[in-house]
Amino acid sequence: MKDAAPRAVLLSDYAPYPFEIDEVRLTFRLDPHATRVLARIAFRPNPAAEPSRTMRLDGEALKLLSALIDGEEVEPRLDDTGLTVDVPDGAFVWEAEVEISPADNTALEGLYMSNGMYCTQCEAEGFRKITYYPNRPDVMAPFHVRIDGEAPVLLSNGNPVHFGEAFAEWHDPWPKPAYLFALVAGDLVAHPDTFTTKSGLPVALNIYVRPGDEGKADYAMDALKRSMRWDEETYGREYDLDVFNIVAVDDFNMGAMENKGLNIFNSKYVLASPETATDRDYELIEGIIAHEYFHNWTGNRITCRDWFQLCLKEGLTVFRDREFTGDQRSHAVKRIDDVVMLRARQFREDNGPLSHPVRPSSYIEINNFYTATVYEKGAEVIGMLKRLVGDEAYHRALDLYFERHDGQACTVEDWLAVFQDATGRDLHAFSHWYTQSGTPRLRVLEEFEDGTYTLHFQQETPPTPGQDEKGPQVLPIAVGLLSPEGDEIVPTTLLEMTESEQSFTFEGLSEKPVPSLLRGFSAPVILDRATSTEERAFLLANDTDPFTKWEAGRALARDVLIRMVTDDAQPGPAYLDALERVARDDTLDPAFRSLALALPSDDDMAQALADGGVTPDPLRINAANRALNQKIAEHLSDVLPQIYEAMEVVGPYTPDPKAAGRRSLRQTALALMSRTDGGKRAARQFETADNMTEQMGAITCLVRIGEGADQLDAFFRQWDHDRLVLDKWFALQAGLAKPGDTADTMRRLTEHPNFDWKNPNRFRSVIGGIAGNHAGFHEPSGAVYEQVIDWLVRLDPLNPQTTARMTTMFETWHRYDTDRQEMIRAALGRLRATEGLSRDTGEMVARILG
Numbered sequence: 080m081k082d083a084a085p086r087a088v089l090l091s092d093y094a095p096y097p098f099e100i101d102e103v104r105l106t107f108r109l110d111p112h113a114t115r116v117l118a119r120i121a122f123r124p125n126p127a128a129e130p131s132r133t134m135r136l137d138g139e140a141l142k143l144l145s146a147l148i149d150g151e152e153v154e155p156r157l158d159d160t161g162l163t164v165d166v167p168d169g170a171f172v173w174e175a176e177v178e179i180s181p182a183d184n185t186a187l188e189g190l191y192m193s194n195g196m197y198c199t200q201c202e203a204e205g206f207r208k209i210t211y212y213p214n215r216p217d218v219m220a221p222f223h224v225r226i227d228g229e230a231p232v233l234l235s236n237g238n239p240v241h242f243g244e245a246f247a248e249w250h251d252p253w254p255k256p257a258y259l260f261a262l263v264a265g266d267l268v269a270h271p272d273t274f275t276t277k278s279g280l281p282v283a284l285n286i287y288v289r290p291g292d293e294g295k296a297d298y299a300m301d302a303l304k305r306s307m308r309w310d311e312e313t314y315g316r317e318y319d320l321d322v323f324n325i326v327a328v329d330d331f332n333m334g335a336m337e338n339k340g341l342n343i344f345n346s347k348y349v350l351a352s353p354e355t356a357t358d359r360d361y362e363l364i365e366g367i368i369a370h371e372y373f374h375n376w377t378g379n380r381i382t383c384r385d386w387f388q389l390c391l392k393e394g395l396t397v398f399r400d401r402e403f404t405g406d407q408r409s410h411a412v413k414r415i416d417d418v419v420m421l422r423a424r425q426f427r428e429d430n431g432p433l434s435h436p437v438r439p440s441s442y443i444e445i446n447n448f449y450t451a452t453v454y455e456k457g458a459e460v461i462g463m464l465k466r467l468v469g470d471e472a473y474h475r476a477l478d479l480y481f482e483r484h485d486g487q488a489c490t491v492e493d494w495l496a497v498f499q500d501a502t503g504r505d506l507h508a509f510s511h512w513y514t515q516s517g518t519p520r521l522r523v524l525e526e527f528e529d530g531t532y533t534l535h536f537q538q539e540t541p542p543t544p545g546q547d548e549k550g551p552q553v554l555p556i557a558v559g560l561l562s563p564e565g566d567e568i569v570p571t572t573l574l575e576m577t578e579s580e581q582s583f584t585f586e587g588l589s590e591k592p593v594p595s596l597l598r599g600f601s602a603p604v605i606l607d608r609a610t611s612t613e614e615r616a617f618l619l620a621n622d623t624d625p626f627t628k629w630e631a632g633r634a635l636a637r638d639v640l641i642r643m644v645t646d647d648a649q650p651g652p653a654y655l656d657a658l659e660r661v662a663r664d665d666t667l668d669p670a671f672r673s674l675a676l677a678l679p680s681d682d683d684m685a686q687a688l689a690d691g692g693v694t695p696d697p698l699r700i701n702a703a704n705r706a707l708n709q710k711i712a713e714h715l716s717d718v719l720p721q722i723y724e725a726m727e728v729v730g731p732y733t734p735d736p737k738a739a740g741r742r743s744l745r746q747t748a749l750a751l752m753s754r755t756d757g758g759k760r761a762a763r764q765f766e767t768a769d770n771m772t773e774q775m776g777a778i779t780c781l782v783r784i785g786e787g788a789d790q791l792d793a794f795f796r797q798w799d800h801d802r803l804v805l806d807k808w809f810a811l812q813a814g815l816a817k818p819g820d821t822a823d824t825m826r827r828l829t830e831h832p833n834f835d836w837k838n839p840n841r842f843r844s845v846i847g848g849i850a851g852n853h854a855g856f857h858e859p860s861g862a863v864y865e866q867v868i869d870w871l872v873r874l875d876p877l878n879p880q881t882t883a884r885m886t887t888m889f890e891t892w893h894r895y896d897t898d899r900q901e902m903i904r905a906a907l908g909r910l911r912a913t914e915g916l917s918r919d920t921g922e923m924v925a926r927i928l929g
């Protein structure tokens with residue numbers, strides 16, 4: 080039945096729950112179609128809330144078999160979203176037995192099955208599909224769980240208490256919200272290890288995988304131990320249970336989940352071997368293992384009061400995992416990677432119909448707010464805060480945060496209060512970063528007179544849905560000045576902009592300097608400054624800050640591409656020569672060189688053109704990208720083979736950052752050379768590659784130039800037994816199909832016997848691959864739009880969460896010409912009109928259409 084008009088949840092409606100919980104005891108009798116869940120919950124009135132003699136519990140798709148209060152049968156009033164029951168004065172015990180069917184749970188939320196294994200996903204509101212419960216993060220309780228089942232491995236949160244023939248009991252002493260509950264049961268193999276905390280407590284570590292995947296968890300385990308050590312050394316945070324378990328599961332809507340003591344991971348972010356995983360996969364595994372582990376303190380020990388505060392745990396934890404990756408690998412390269420991602424996802428989101436504040440104030444379906452804005456912009460906001468107060472004060476504030484709020488469910492206000500109290504700084508103006516949506520535009524003018532250099536800044540944030548008027552944001556602007564000879568004359572200085580317009584002066588300069596602005600990308604803004612090609616080339620050559628150095632090259636490429644698209648211009652020598660200097664500069668880190676030689680994506684260019692008032696033509700953008708790559712390949716024809724040779728990594732594959740950086744630069748060289756050698760070298764590399772990075776790299780070069788049919792067949796035959804590698808095979812073809820072939824390619828891939836569309840990874844490989852293929856997705860007939868919508872209509876009744884996420888591929892529709900706009904509007908209209916459309920997808924489509 081279709082909900083008439085789903086009601087929005089408002090931040091302003093928050094009220095504490097009238098009851099507290101002393102303890103939760105759960106018993107599971109596992110059965111694929113008829114699992115019984117017995118819950119025994121000790122409630123007592125919450126002294127901080129309005130007293131209530133009725134109790135509301137959330138519950139969905141549950142068959143209630145019995146309900147007791149203090150041992151007496153009661154008759155709760157049931158409805159679609161839960162139940163209401165009269166309760167006694169004072170403390171009482173609620174007992175309920177329900178039946179659920181994990182085998183029929185295709186939404187992958189609550190208790191479900193994946194390859195015969197039972198597993199749970201409870202964030203954000205999945206626990207209500209397991210039993211009746213106050214399913215909100217501010218209700219925290221210790222859990223005692225008994226699992227009765229035949230599976231050899233039976234896991235839940237916390238520490239093991241008893242094990243026996245077909246049962247296991249677990250106890251989690253740390254009070255937690257129900258979204259952190261987890262249960263796993265199945266035929267799994269453990270990859271064991273141990274860790275000793277800095278206070279000497281031993282922790283048993285296990286990564287559980289399916290039989291056949293043993294041997295692919297070493298790297299994840301290594302990353303886990305490094306994460307545990309890092310959190311002790313950097314934040315003083317120790318692990319707090321006897322065991323830490325991770326389970327890899329093939330069917331998962333997201334990346335991974337930080338359930339207390341029992342993280343559950345999409346197998347894509349755990350399993351790796353040199354033959355099957357790329358350098359990029361290894362890096363993602365390291366980062367996500369760290370992210371989920373770091374949640375143990377930022378998310379679990381201190382959680383969110385309500386879902387509006389999601390950035391409290393996610394922004395902070397992303398910020399922490401970024402610091403970790405920077406420490407393990409390279410801060411410069413990590414920052415550039417993150418900014419590329421931020422612009423591709425968050426700026427895209429923030430400049431379209433789905434724009435929302437880091438802390439939203441209303442939602443219809445919370446699953447739709449696990450966004451780039453909450454995560455990535457949320458992390459940027461913390462980065463700005465740290466820059467403003469300094470490293471030492473930041474860590475003092477964090478110590479206070481852990482001390483003051485351990486065991487609590489908190490708000491953004493609590494977080495900012497800790498910084499105010501630890502530093503004495505007034506953060507009222509800064510707090511607008513949490514409430515104001517949209518990406519600020521920062522305009523800069525400069526002036527030089529009598530040895531005084533002045534930077535005039537002007538900021539403005541464009542209107543976003545629901546927010547027409549914007550105030551100025553607090554912007555930390557890191558600036559350095561270079562002499563015309565290329566020497567750094569003013570080292571990185573932090574300017575704090577708080578007004579709409581503000582000027583900063585530097586005195587005693589003998590000549591007009593060249594400014595290096597927004598070093599380290601110190602604020603998530605769009606910098607708007609008219610600059611000459613010469614000055615950009617100068618900064619690319621001389622800047623000491625790796626981010627602004629890279630940014631200068633990126634801006635050069637963007638300017639060239641824009642002129643190629645709008646005026647059919649040819650790339651000039653200034654750009655090509657600047658690029659050649661980077662390519663030849665052996666003093667630069669290979670990973671950095673690789674980034675500096677890459678061009679902005681077609682989607683970035685579409686956004687840049689739209690920002691400048693030009694309607695982007697996806698085919699022209701794509702043609703310009705190809706033409707420019709071709710030109711670069713020709714211009715660098717001497718140096719590319721040298722790089723390719725010099726960057727060869729000899730000896731057995733290791734995923735370490737140094738080797739990965741060399742392979743990355745080598746791949747950039749190969750990709751460019753493939754534009755001029757017909758794929759000769761790539762074909763050779765495909766034959767000899769002994770690791771997935773090089774095999775995948777080679778085949779990508781071939782497919783991109785319209786070759787590689789034989790290699791695609793060979794790849795498929797080699798890997799048809801490995802689901803994660805096969806995802807790459809699907810994604811590659813979807814992502815690189817030529818505009819004229821995309822509709823056919825998509826049909827061929829989705830009709831392929833291995834296209835298991837109910838598996839989110841496989842679905843995302845193809846549909847997400849298409850989304851990343853800008854020219855192919857937007858091919859002029861609109862046939863691809865229609866096919867994508869057909870698939871979303873099909874997936875929605877089974878898996879609303881993944882369907883709703885995929886609709887974001889249409890979020891930029893307003894950028895394009897009226898024909899495309901009409902076609903997208905019609906296609907989305909068809910999705911919206913689908914009988915029984917989920918609340919998740921309904922909300923997204925309504926917001927995208929505006």
Ligand code: PHE
Nearest residue numbers: 202203333334335336337449
């Ligand atoms: N909390 C998870 C993370 O960021 C993400 C997640 C959200 C996973 C919702 C599943 C469901 O680490």
Ligand code: ZN
Nearest residue numbers: 370374393396
């Ligand atoms: Zn997270």
